[in-house]
Amino acid sequence: MMKIDFSGLDASVPLCGNTDELCNEISTEQKFELPTAADFDGFQREAVQMVKPAKGTTTLAFIFKEGVMVAADSRASMGGYISSQTVKKIIEINPYMLGTMAGGAADCQFWHRNLGVKCRLHELANKRRISVTGASKLLANILYSYRGMGLSVGTMIAGWDETGPGLYYVDSEGGRLKGTRFSVGSGSPYAYGILDSGYRFDMSVEEGAELARRAIYHATFRDGASGGVATVYHVGPNGWKKLSGDDVGELHYLYYPVEPASVEQEMTEVSGL
Amino acid sequence: MTKQQANWSPYDNNGGTCVAVAGTDYCVIAADTRMSSGYNILTRDYSKIIQLADKSVLASSGFQADVRALQKVLAAKHLQYQHQHNKQMSCPAMAQLLSNTLYYKRFFPYYAFNVLGGLDHEGKGCVFTYDAVGSYERVGYSSQGSGSTLITPFLDNQLKSPSPLLLPARDAVTPLSESEAIDLVKTCFASATERDIYTGDKLEILVLNASGIRREYMELRKD
Numbered sequence: 001m002m003k004i005d006f007s008g009l010d011a012s013v014p015l016c017g018n019t020d021e022l023c024n025e026i027s028t029e030q031k032f033e034l035p036t037a038a039d040f041d042g043f044q045r046e047a048v049q050m051v052k053p054a055k056g057t058t059t060l061a062f063i064f065k066e067g068v069m070v071a072a073d074s075r076a077s078m079g080g081y082i083s084s085q086t087v088k089k090i091i092e093i094n095p096y097m098l099g100t101m102a103g104g105a106a107d108c109q110f111w112h113r114n115l116g117v118k119c120r121l122h123e124l125a126n127k128r129r130i131s132v133t134g135a136s137k138l139l140a141n142i143l144y145s146y147r148g149m150g151l152s153v154g155t156m157i158a159g160w161d162e163t164g165p166g167l168y169y170v171d172s173e174g175g176r177l178k179g180t181r182f183s184v185g186s187g188s189p190y191a192y193g194i195l196d197s198g199y200r201f202d203m204s205v206e207e208g209a210e211l212a213r214r215a216i217y218h219a220t221f222r223d224g225a226s227g228g229v230a231t232v233y234h235v236g237p238n239g240w241k242k243l244s245g246d247d248v249g250e251l252h253y254l255y256y257p258v259e260p261a262s263v264e265q266e267m268t269e270v271s272g273l
Numbered sequence: 274m275t276k277q278q279a280n281w282s283p284y285d286n287n288g289g290t291c292v293a294v295a296g297t298d299y300c301v302i303a304a305d306t307r308m309s310s311g312y313n314i315l316t317r318d319y320s321k322i323i324q325l326a327d328k329s330v331l332a333s334s335g336f337q338a339d340v341r342a343l344q345k346v347l348a349a350k351h352l353q354y355q356h357q358h359n360k361q362m363s364c365p366a367m368a369q370l371l372s373n374t375l376y377y378k379r380f381f382p383y384y385a386f387n388v389l390g391g392l393d394h395e396g397k398g399c400v401f402t403y404d405a406v407g408s409y410e411r412v413g414y415s416s417q418g419s420g421s422t423l424i425t426p427f428l429d430n431q432l433k434s435p436s437p438l439l440l441p442a443r444d445a446v447t448p449l450s451e452s453e454a455i456d457l458v459k460t461c462f463a464s465a466t467e468r469d470i471y472t473g474d475k476l477e478i479l480v481l482n483a484s485g486i487r488r489e490y491m492e493l494r495k496d
Contacts, residue, residue, distance in 0.1 A: 031377075032377060032379060032380055033377070033378065033380070033381055034380050034381065035283075035380065035381040037279075038276060038277075038279065044380065046282075047380075047381070047382055074436070074438050076408075078404070081422060083404065084402075084410060084412075085436065086410065086412065086436045086437060086438055087410060088410070088438065104406070104408075105404065105408035106372075106375070106376055106379070106404060106406040106407040106408035107379075107406075108408075109372070109407070109408050109409070110372070110373070110376045110379075110407060149380060150380070151379075228436065228438075229436045229438040229439060231438055231440075242440060243440070244440050245436070245438045245439045245440035246439070246440075247436065247439065
């Protein structure tokens with residue numbers, strides 16, 4: 001039986017007979033073009049220095065009795081210049097999985113969006129949600145294949161699947177670690193100090209959120225490349241929920257309110273007579 | 274014998290500054306028209322702004338050859354979109370398209386610092402700011418290019434609105450009227466021209482609102 005030929009409607013078929021550079025760029029099947037330089041690594045180093053992609057950050061996540069707590073700051077720096085104080089570093093991959101952003105902002109944004117697409121395709125193909133293990137493996141495999149090419153991604157995939165809460169650390173070197181407590185970014189040493197000393201498995205949601213918020217605050221206090229707004233998300237059995245977003249400048253005065261100086265107190269007492 | 278290497282860079286910086294400000298029902302996009310290379314001025318009358326769709330305008334500074342190539346790619350993709358979907362691309366859709374286009378050249382970047390301005394589905398002004406490899410963010414105002422370090426602190430002082438990340442959310446719309454925003458942008462460039470050698474000659478301003486698009490010019494110092 002003759003079948004109707006729909007091949008012409010296929011979006012990836014070139015529209016013109018002779019393909020040229022512009023045609024390749026605008027066709028739907030896009031690939032990563034590589035420069036034909038003699039010294040690829042040197043060129044990448046120079047290009048990255050010149051382009052100065054935005055990075056510098058503090059992110060953290062931990063598993064506890066009530067699920068997963070995820071928190072991050074919101075500053076992006078380009079060299080010494082603060083390019084933004086309002087970056088969304090906690091990326092909502094789907095309603096029950098979150099990814100954090102540390103390293104190159106464009107790298108993290110693009111590959112998390114790509115991961116979200118792959119997770120959705122998995123759901124459609126298998127009629128069930130993808131596990132956190134599976135999602136983190138998909139991302140880790142992609143990043144491993146680009147290993148050595150200069151991608152800078154330090155991310156945590158946090159979610160709740162059939163096996164309960166899940167947390168994985170994935171980076172652009174190809175590393176993938178399962179764990180219960182992670183902090184990533186230039187401010188992570190400071191965040192670990194607060195997180196490790198205050199952590200208990202059987203915290204309530206409010207206690208966990210307060211620990212996460214404090215850890216981000218202290219990292220922004222000491223690390224110049226972290227700052228802006230401290231956001232805290234909680235992932236529970238019904239998905240994630242944003243718990244708070246507080247300006248760290250205001251958090252400072254909340255945690256360390258200004259004491260009126262003793263001289264001023266004397267003055268007010270005298271004038272009260 | 275050591276390998277011979279090319280002493281040639283595929284990039285150059287043609288300077289210039291772009292600014293965009295979003296309002297409740299308008300968007301102002303502006304850029305200077307000076308194109309330079311090192312200490313030379315190549316021309317005083319080069320437009321860095323292009324209208325990609327009826328509600329999206331792109332302004333880019335950096336290497337103008339890469340900017341021109343990027344503009345062509347986006348215009349071609351927009352035309353394909355119109356053929357396939359029988360409608361114009363919205364500004365947020367164009368914003369993501371630009372991000373993906375920039376990222377696909379992650380290993381040989383477009384040396385272009387972009388600001389995309391336009392109106393969203395509700396008719397509110399929106400501005401998207403980018404780095405050279407595609408990371409983007411919707412903001413109330415933005416500046417990119419050689420004069421951005423001079424202009425952004427001034428805009429922060431005049432326009433800074435509560436961060437969209439705060440919870441409970443606070444309204445982040447620029448309270449300025451359209452004419453006030455245009456005056457503000459003119460002030461920005463007049464000041465940036467004083468202290469940045471790559472910014473000057475003439476200012477091109479595009480204003481997008483419900484009634485359409487309007488273009489205005491202002492003379493800047495030519496020294």
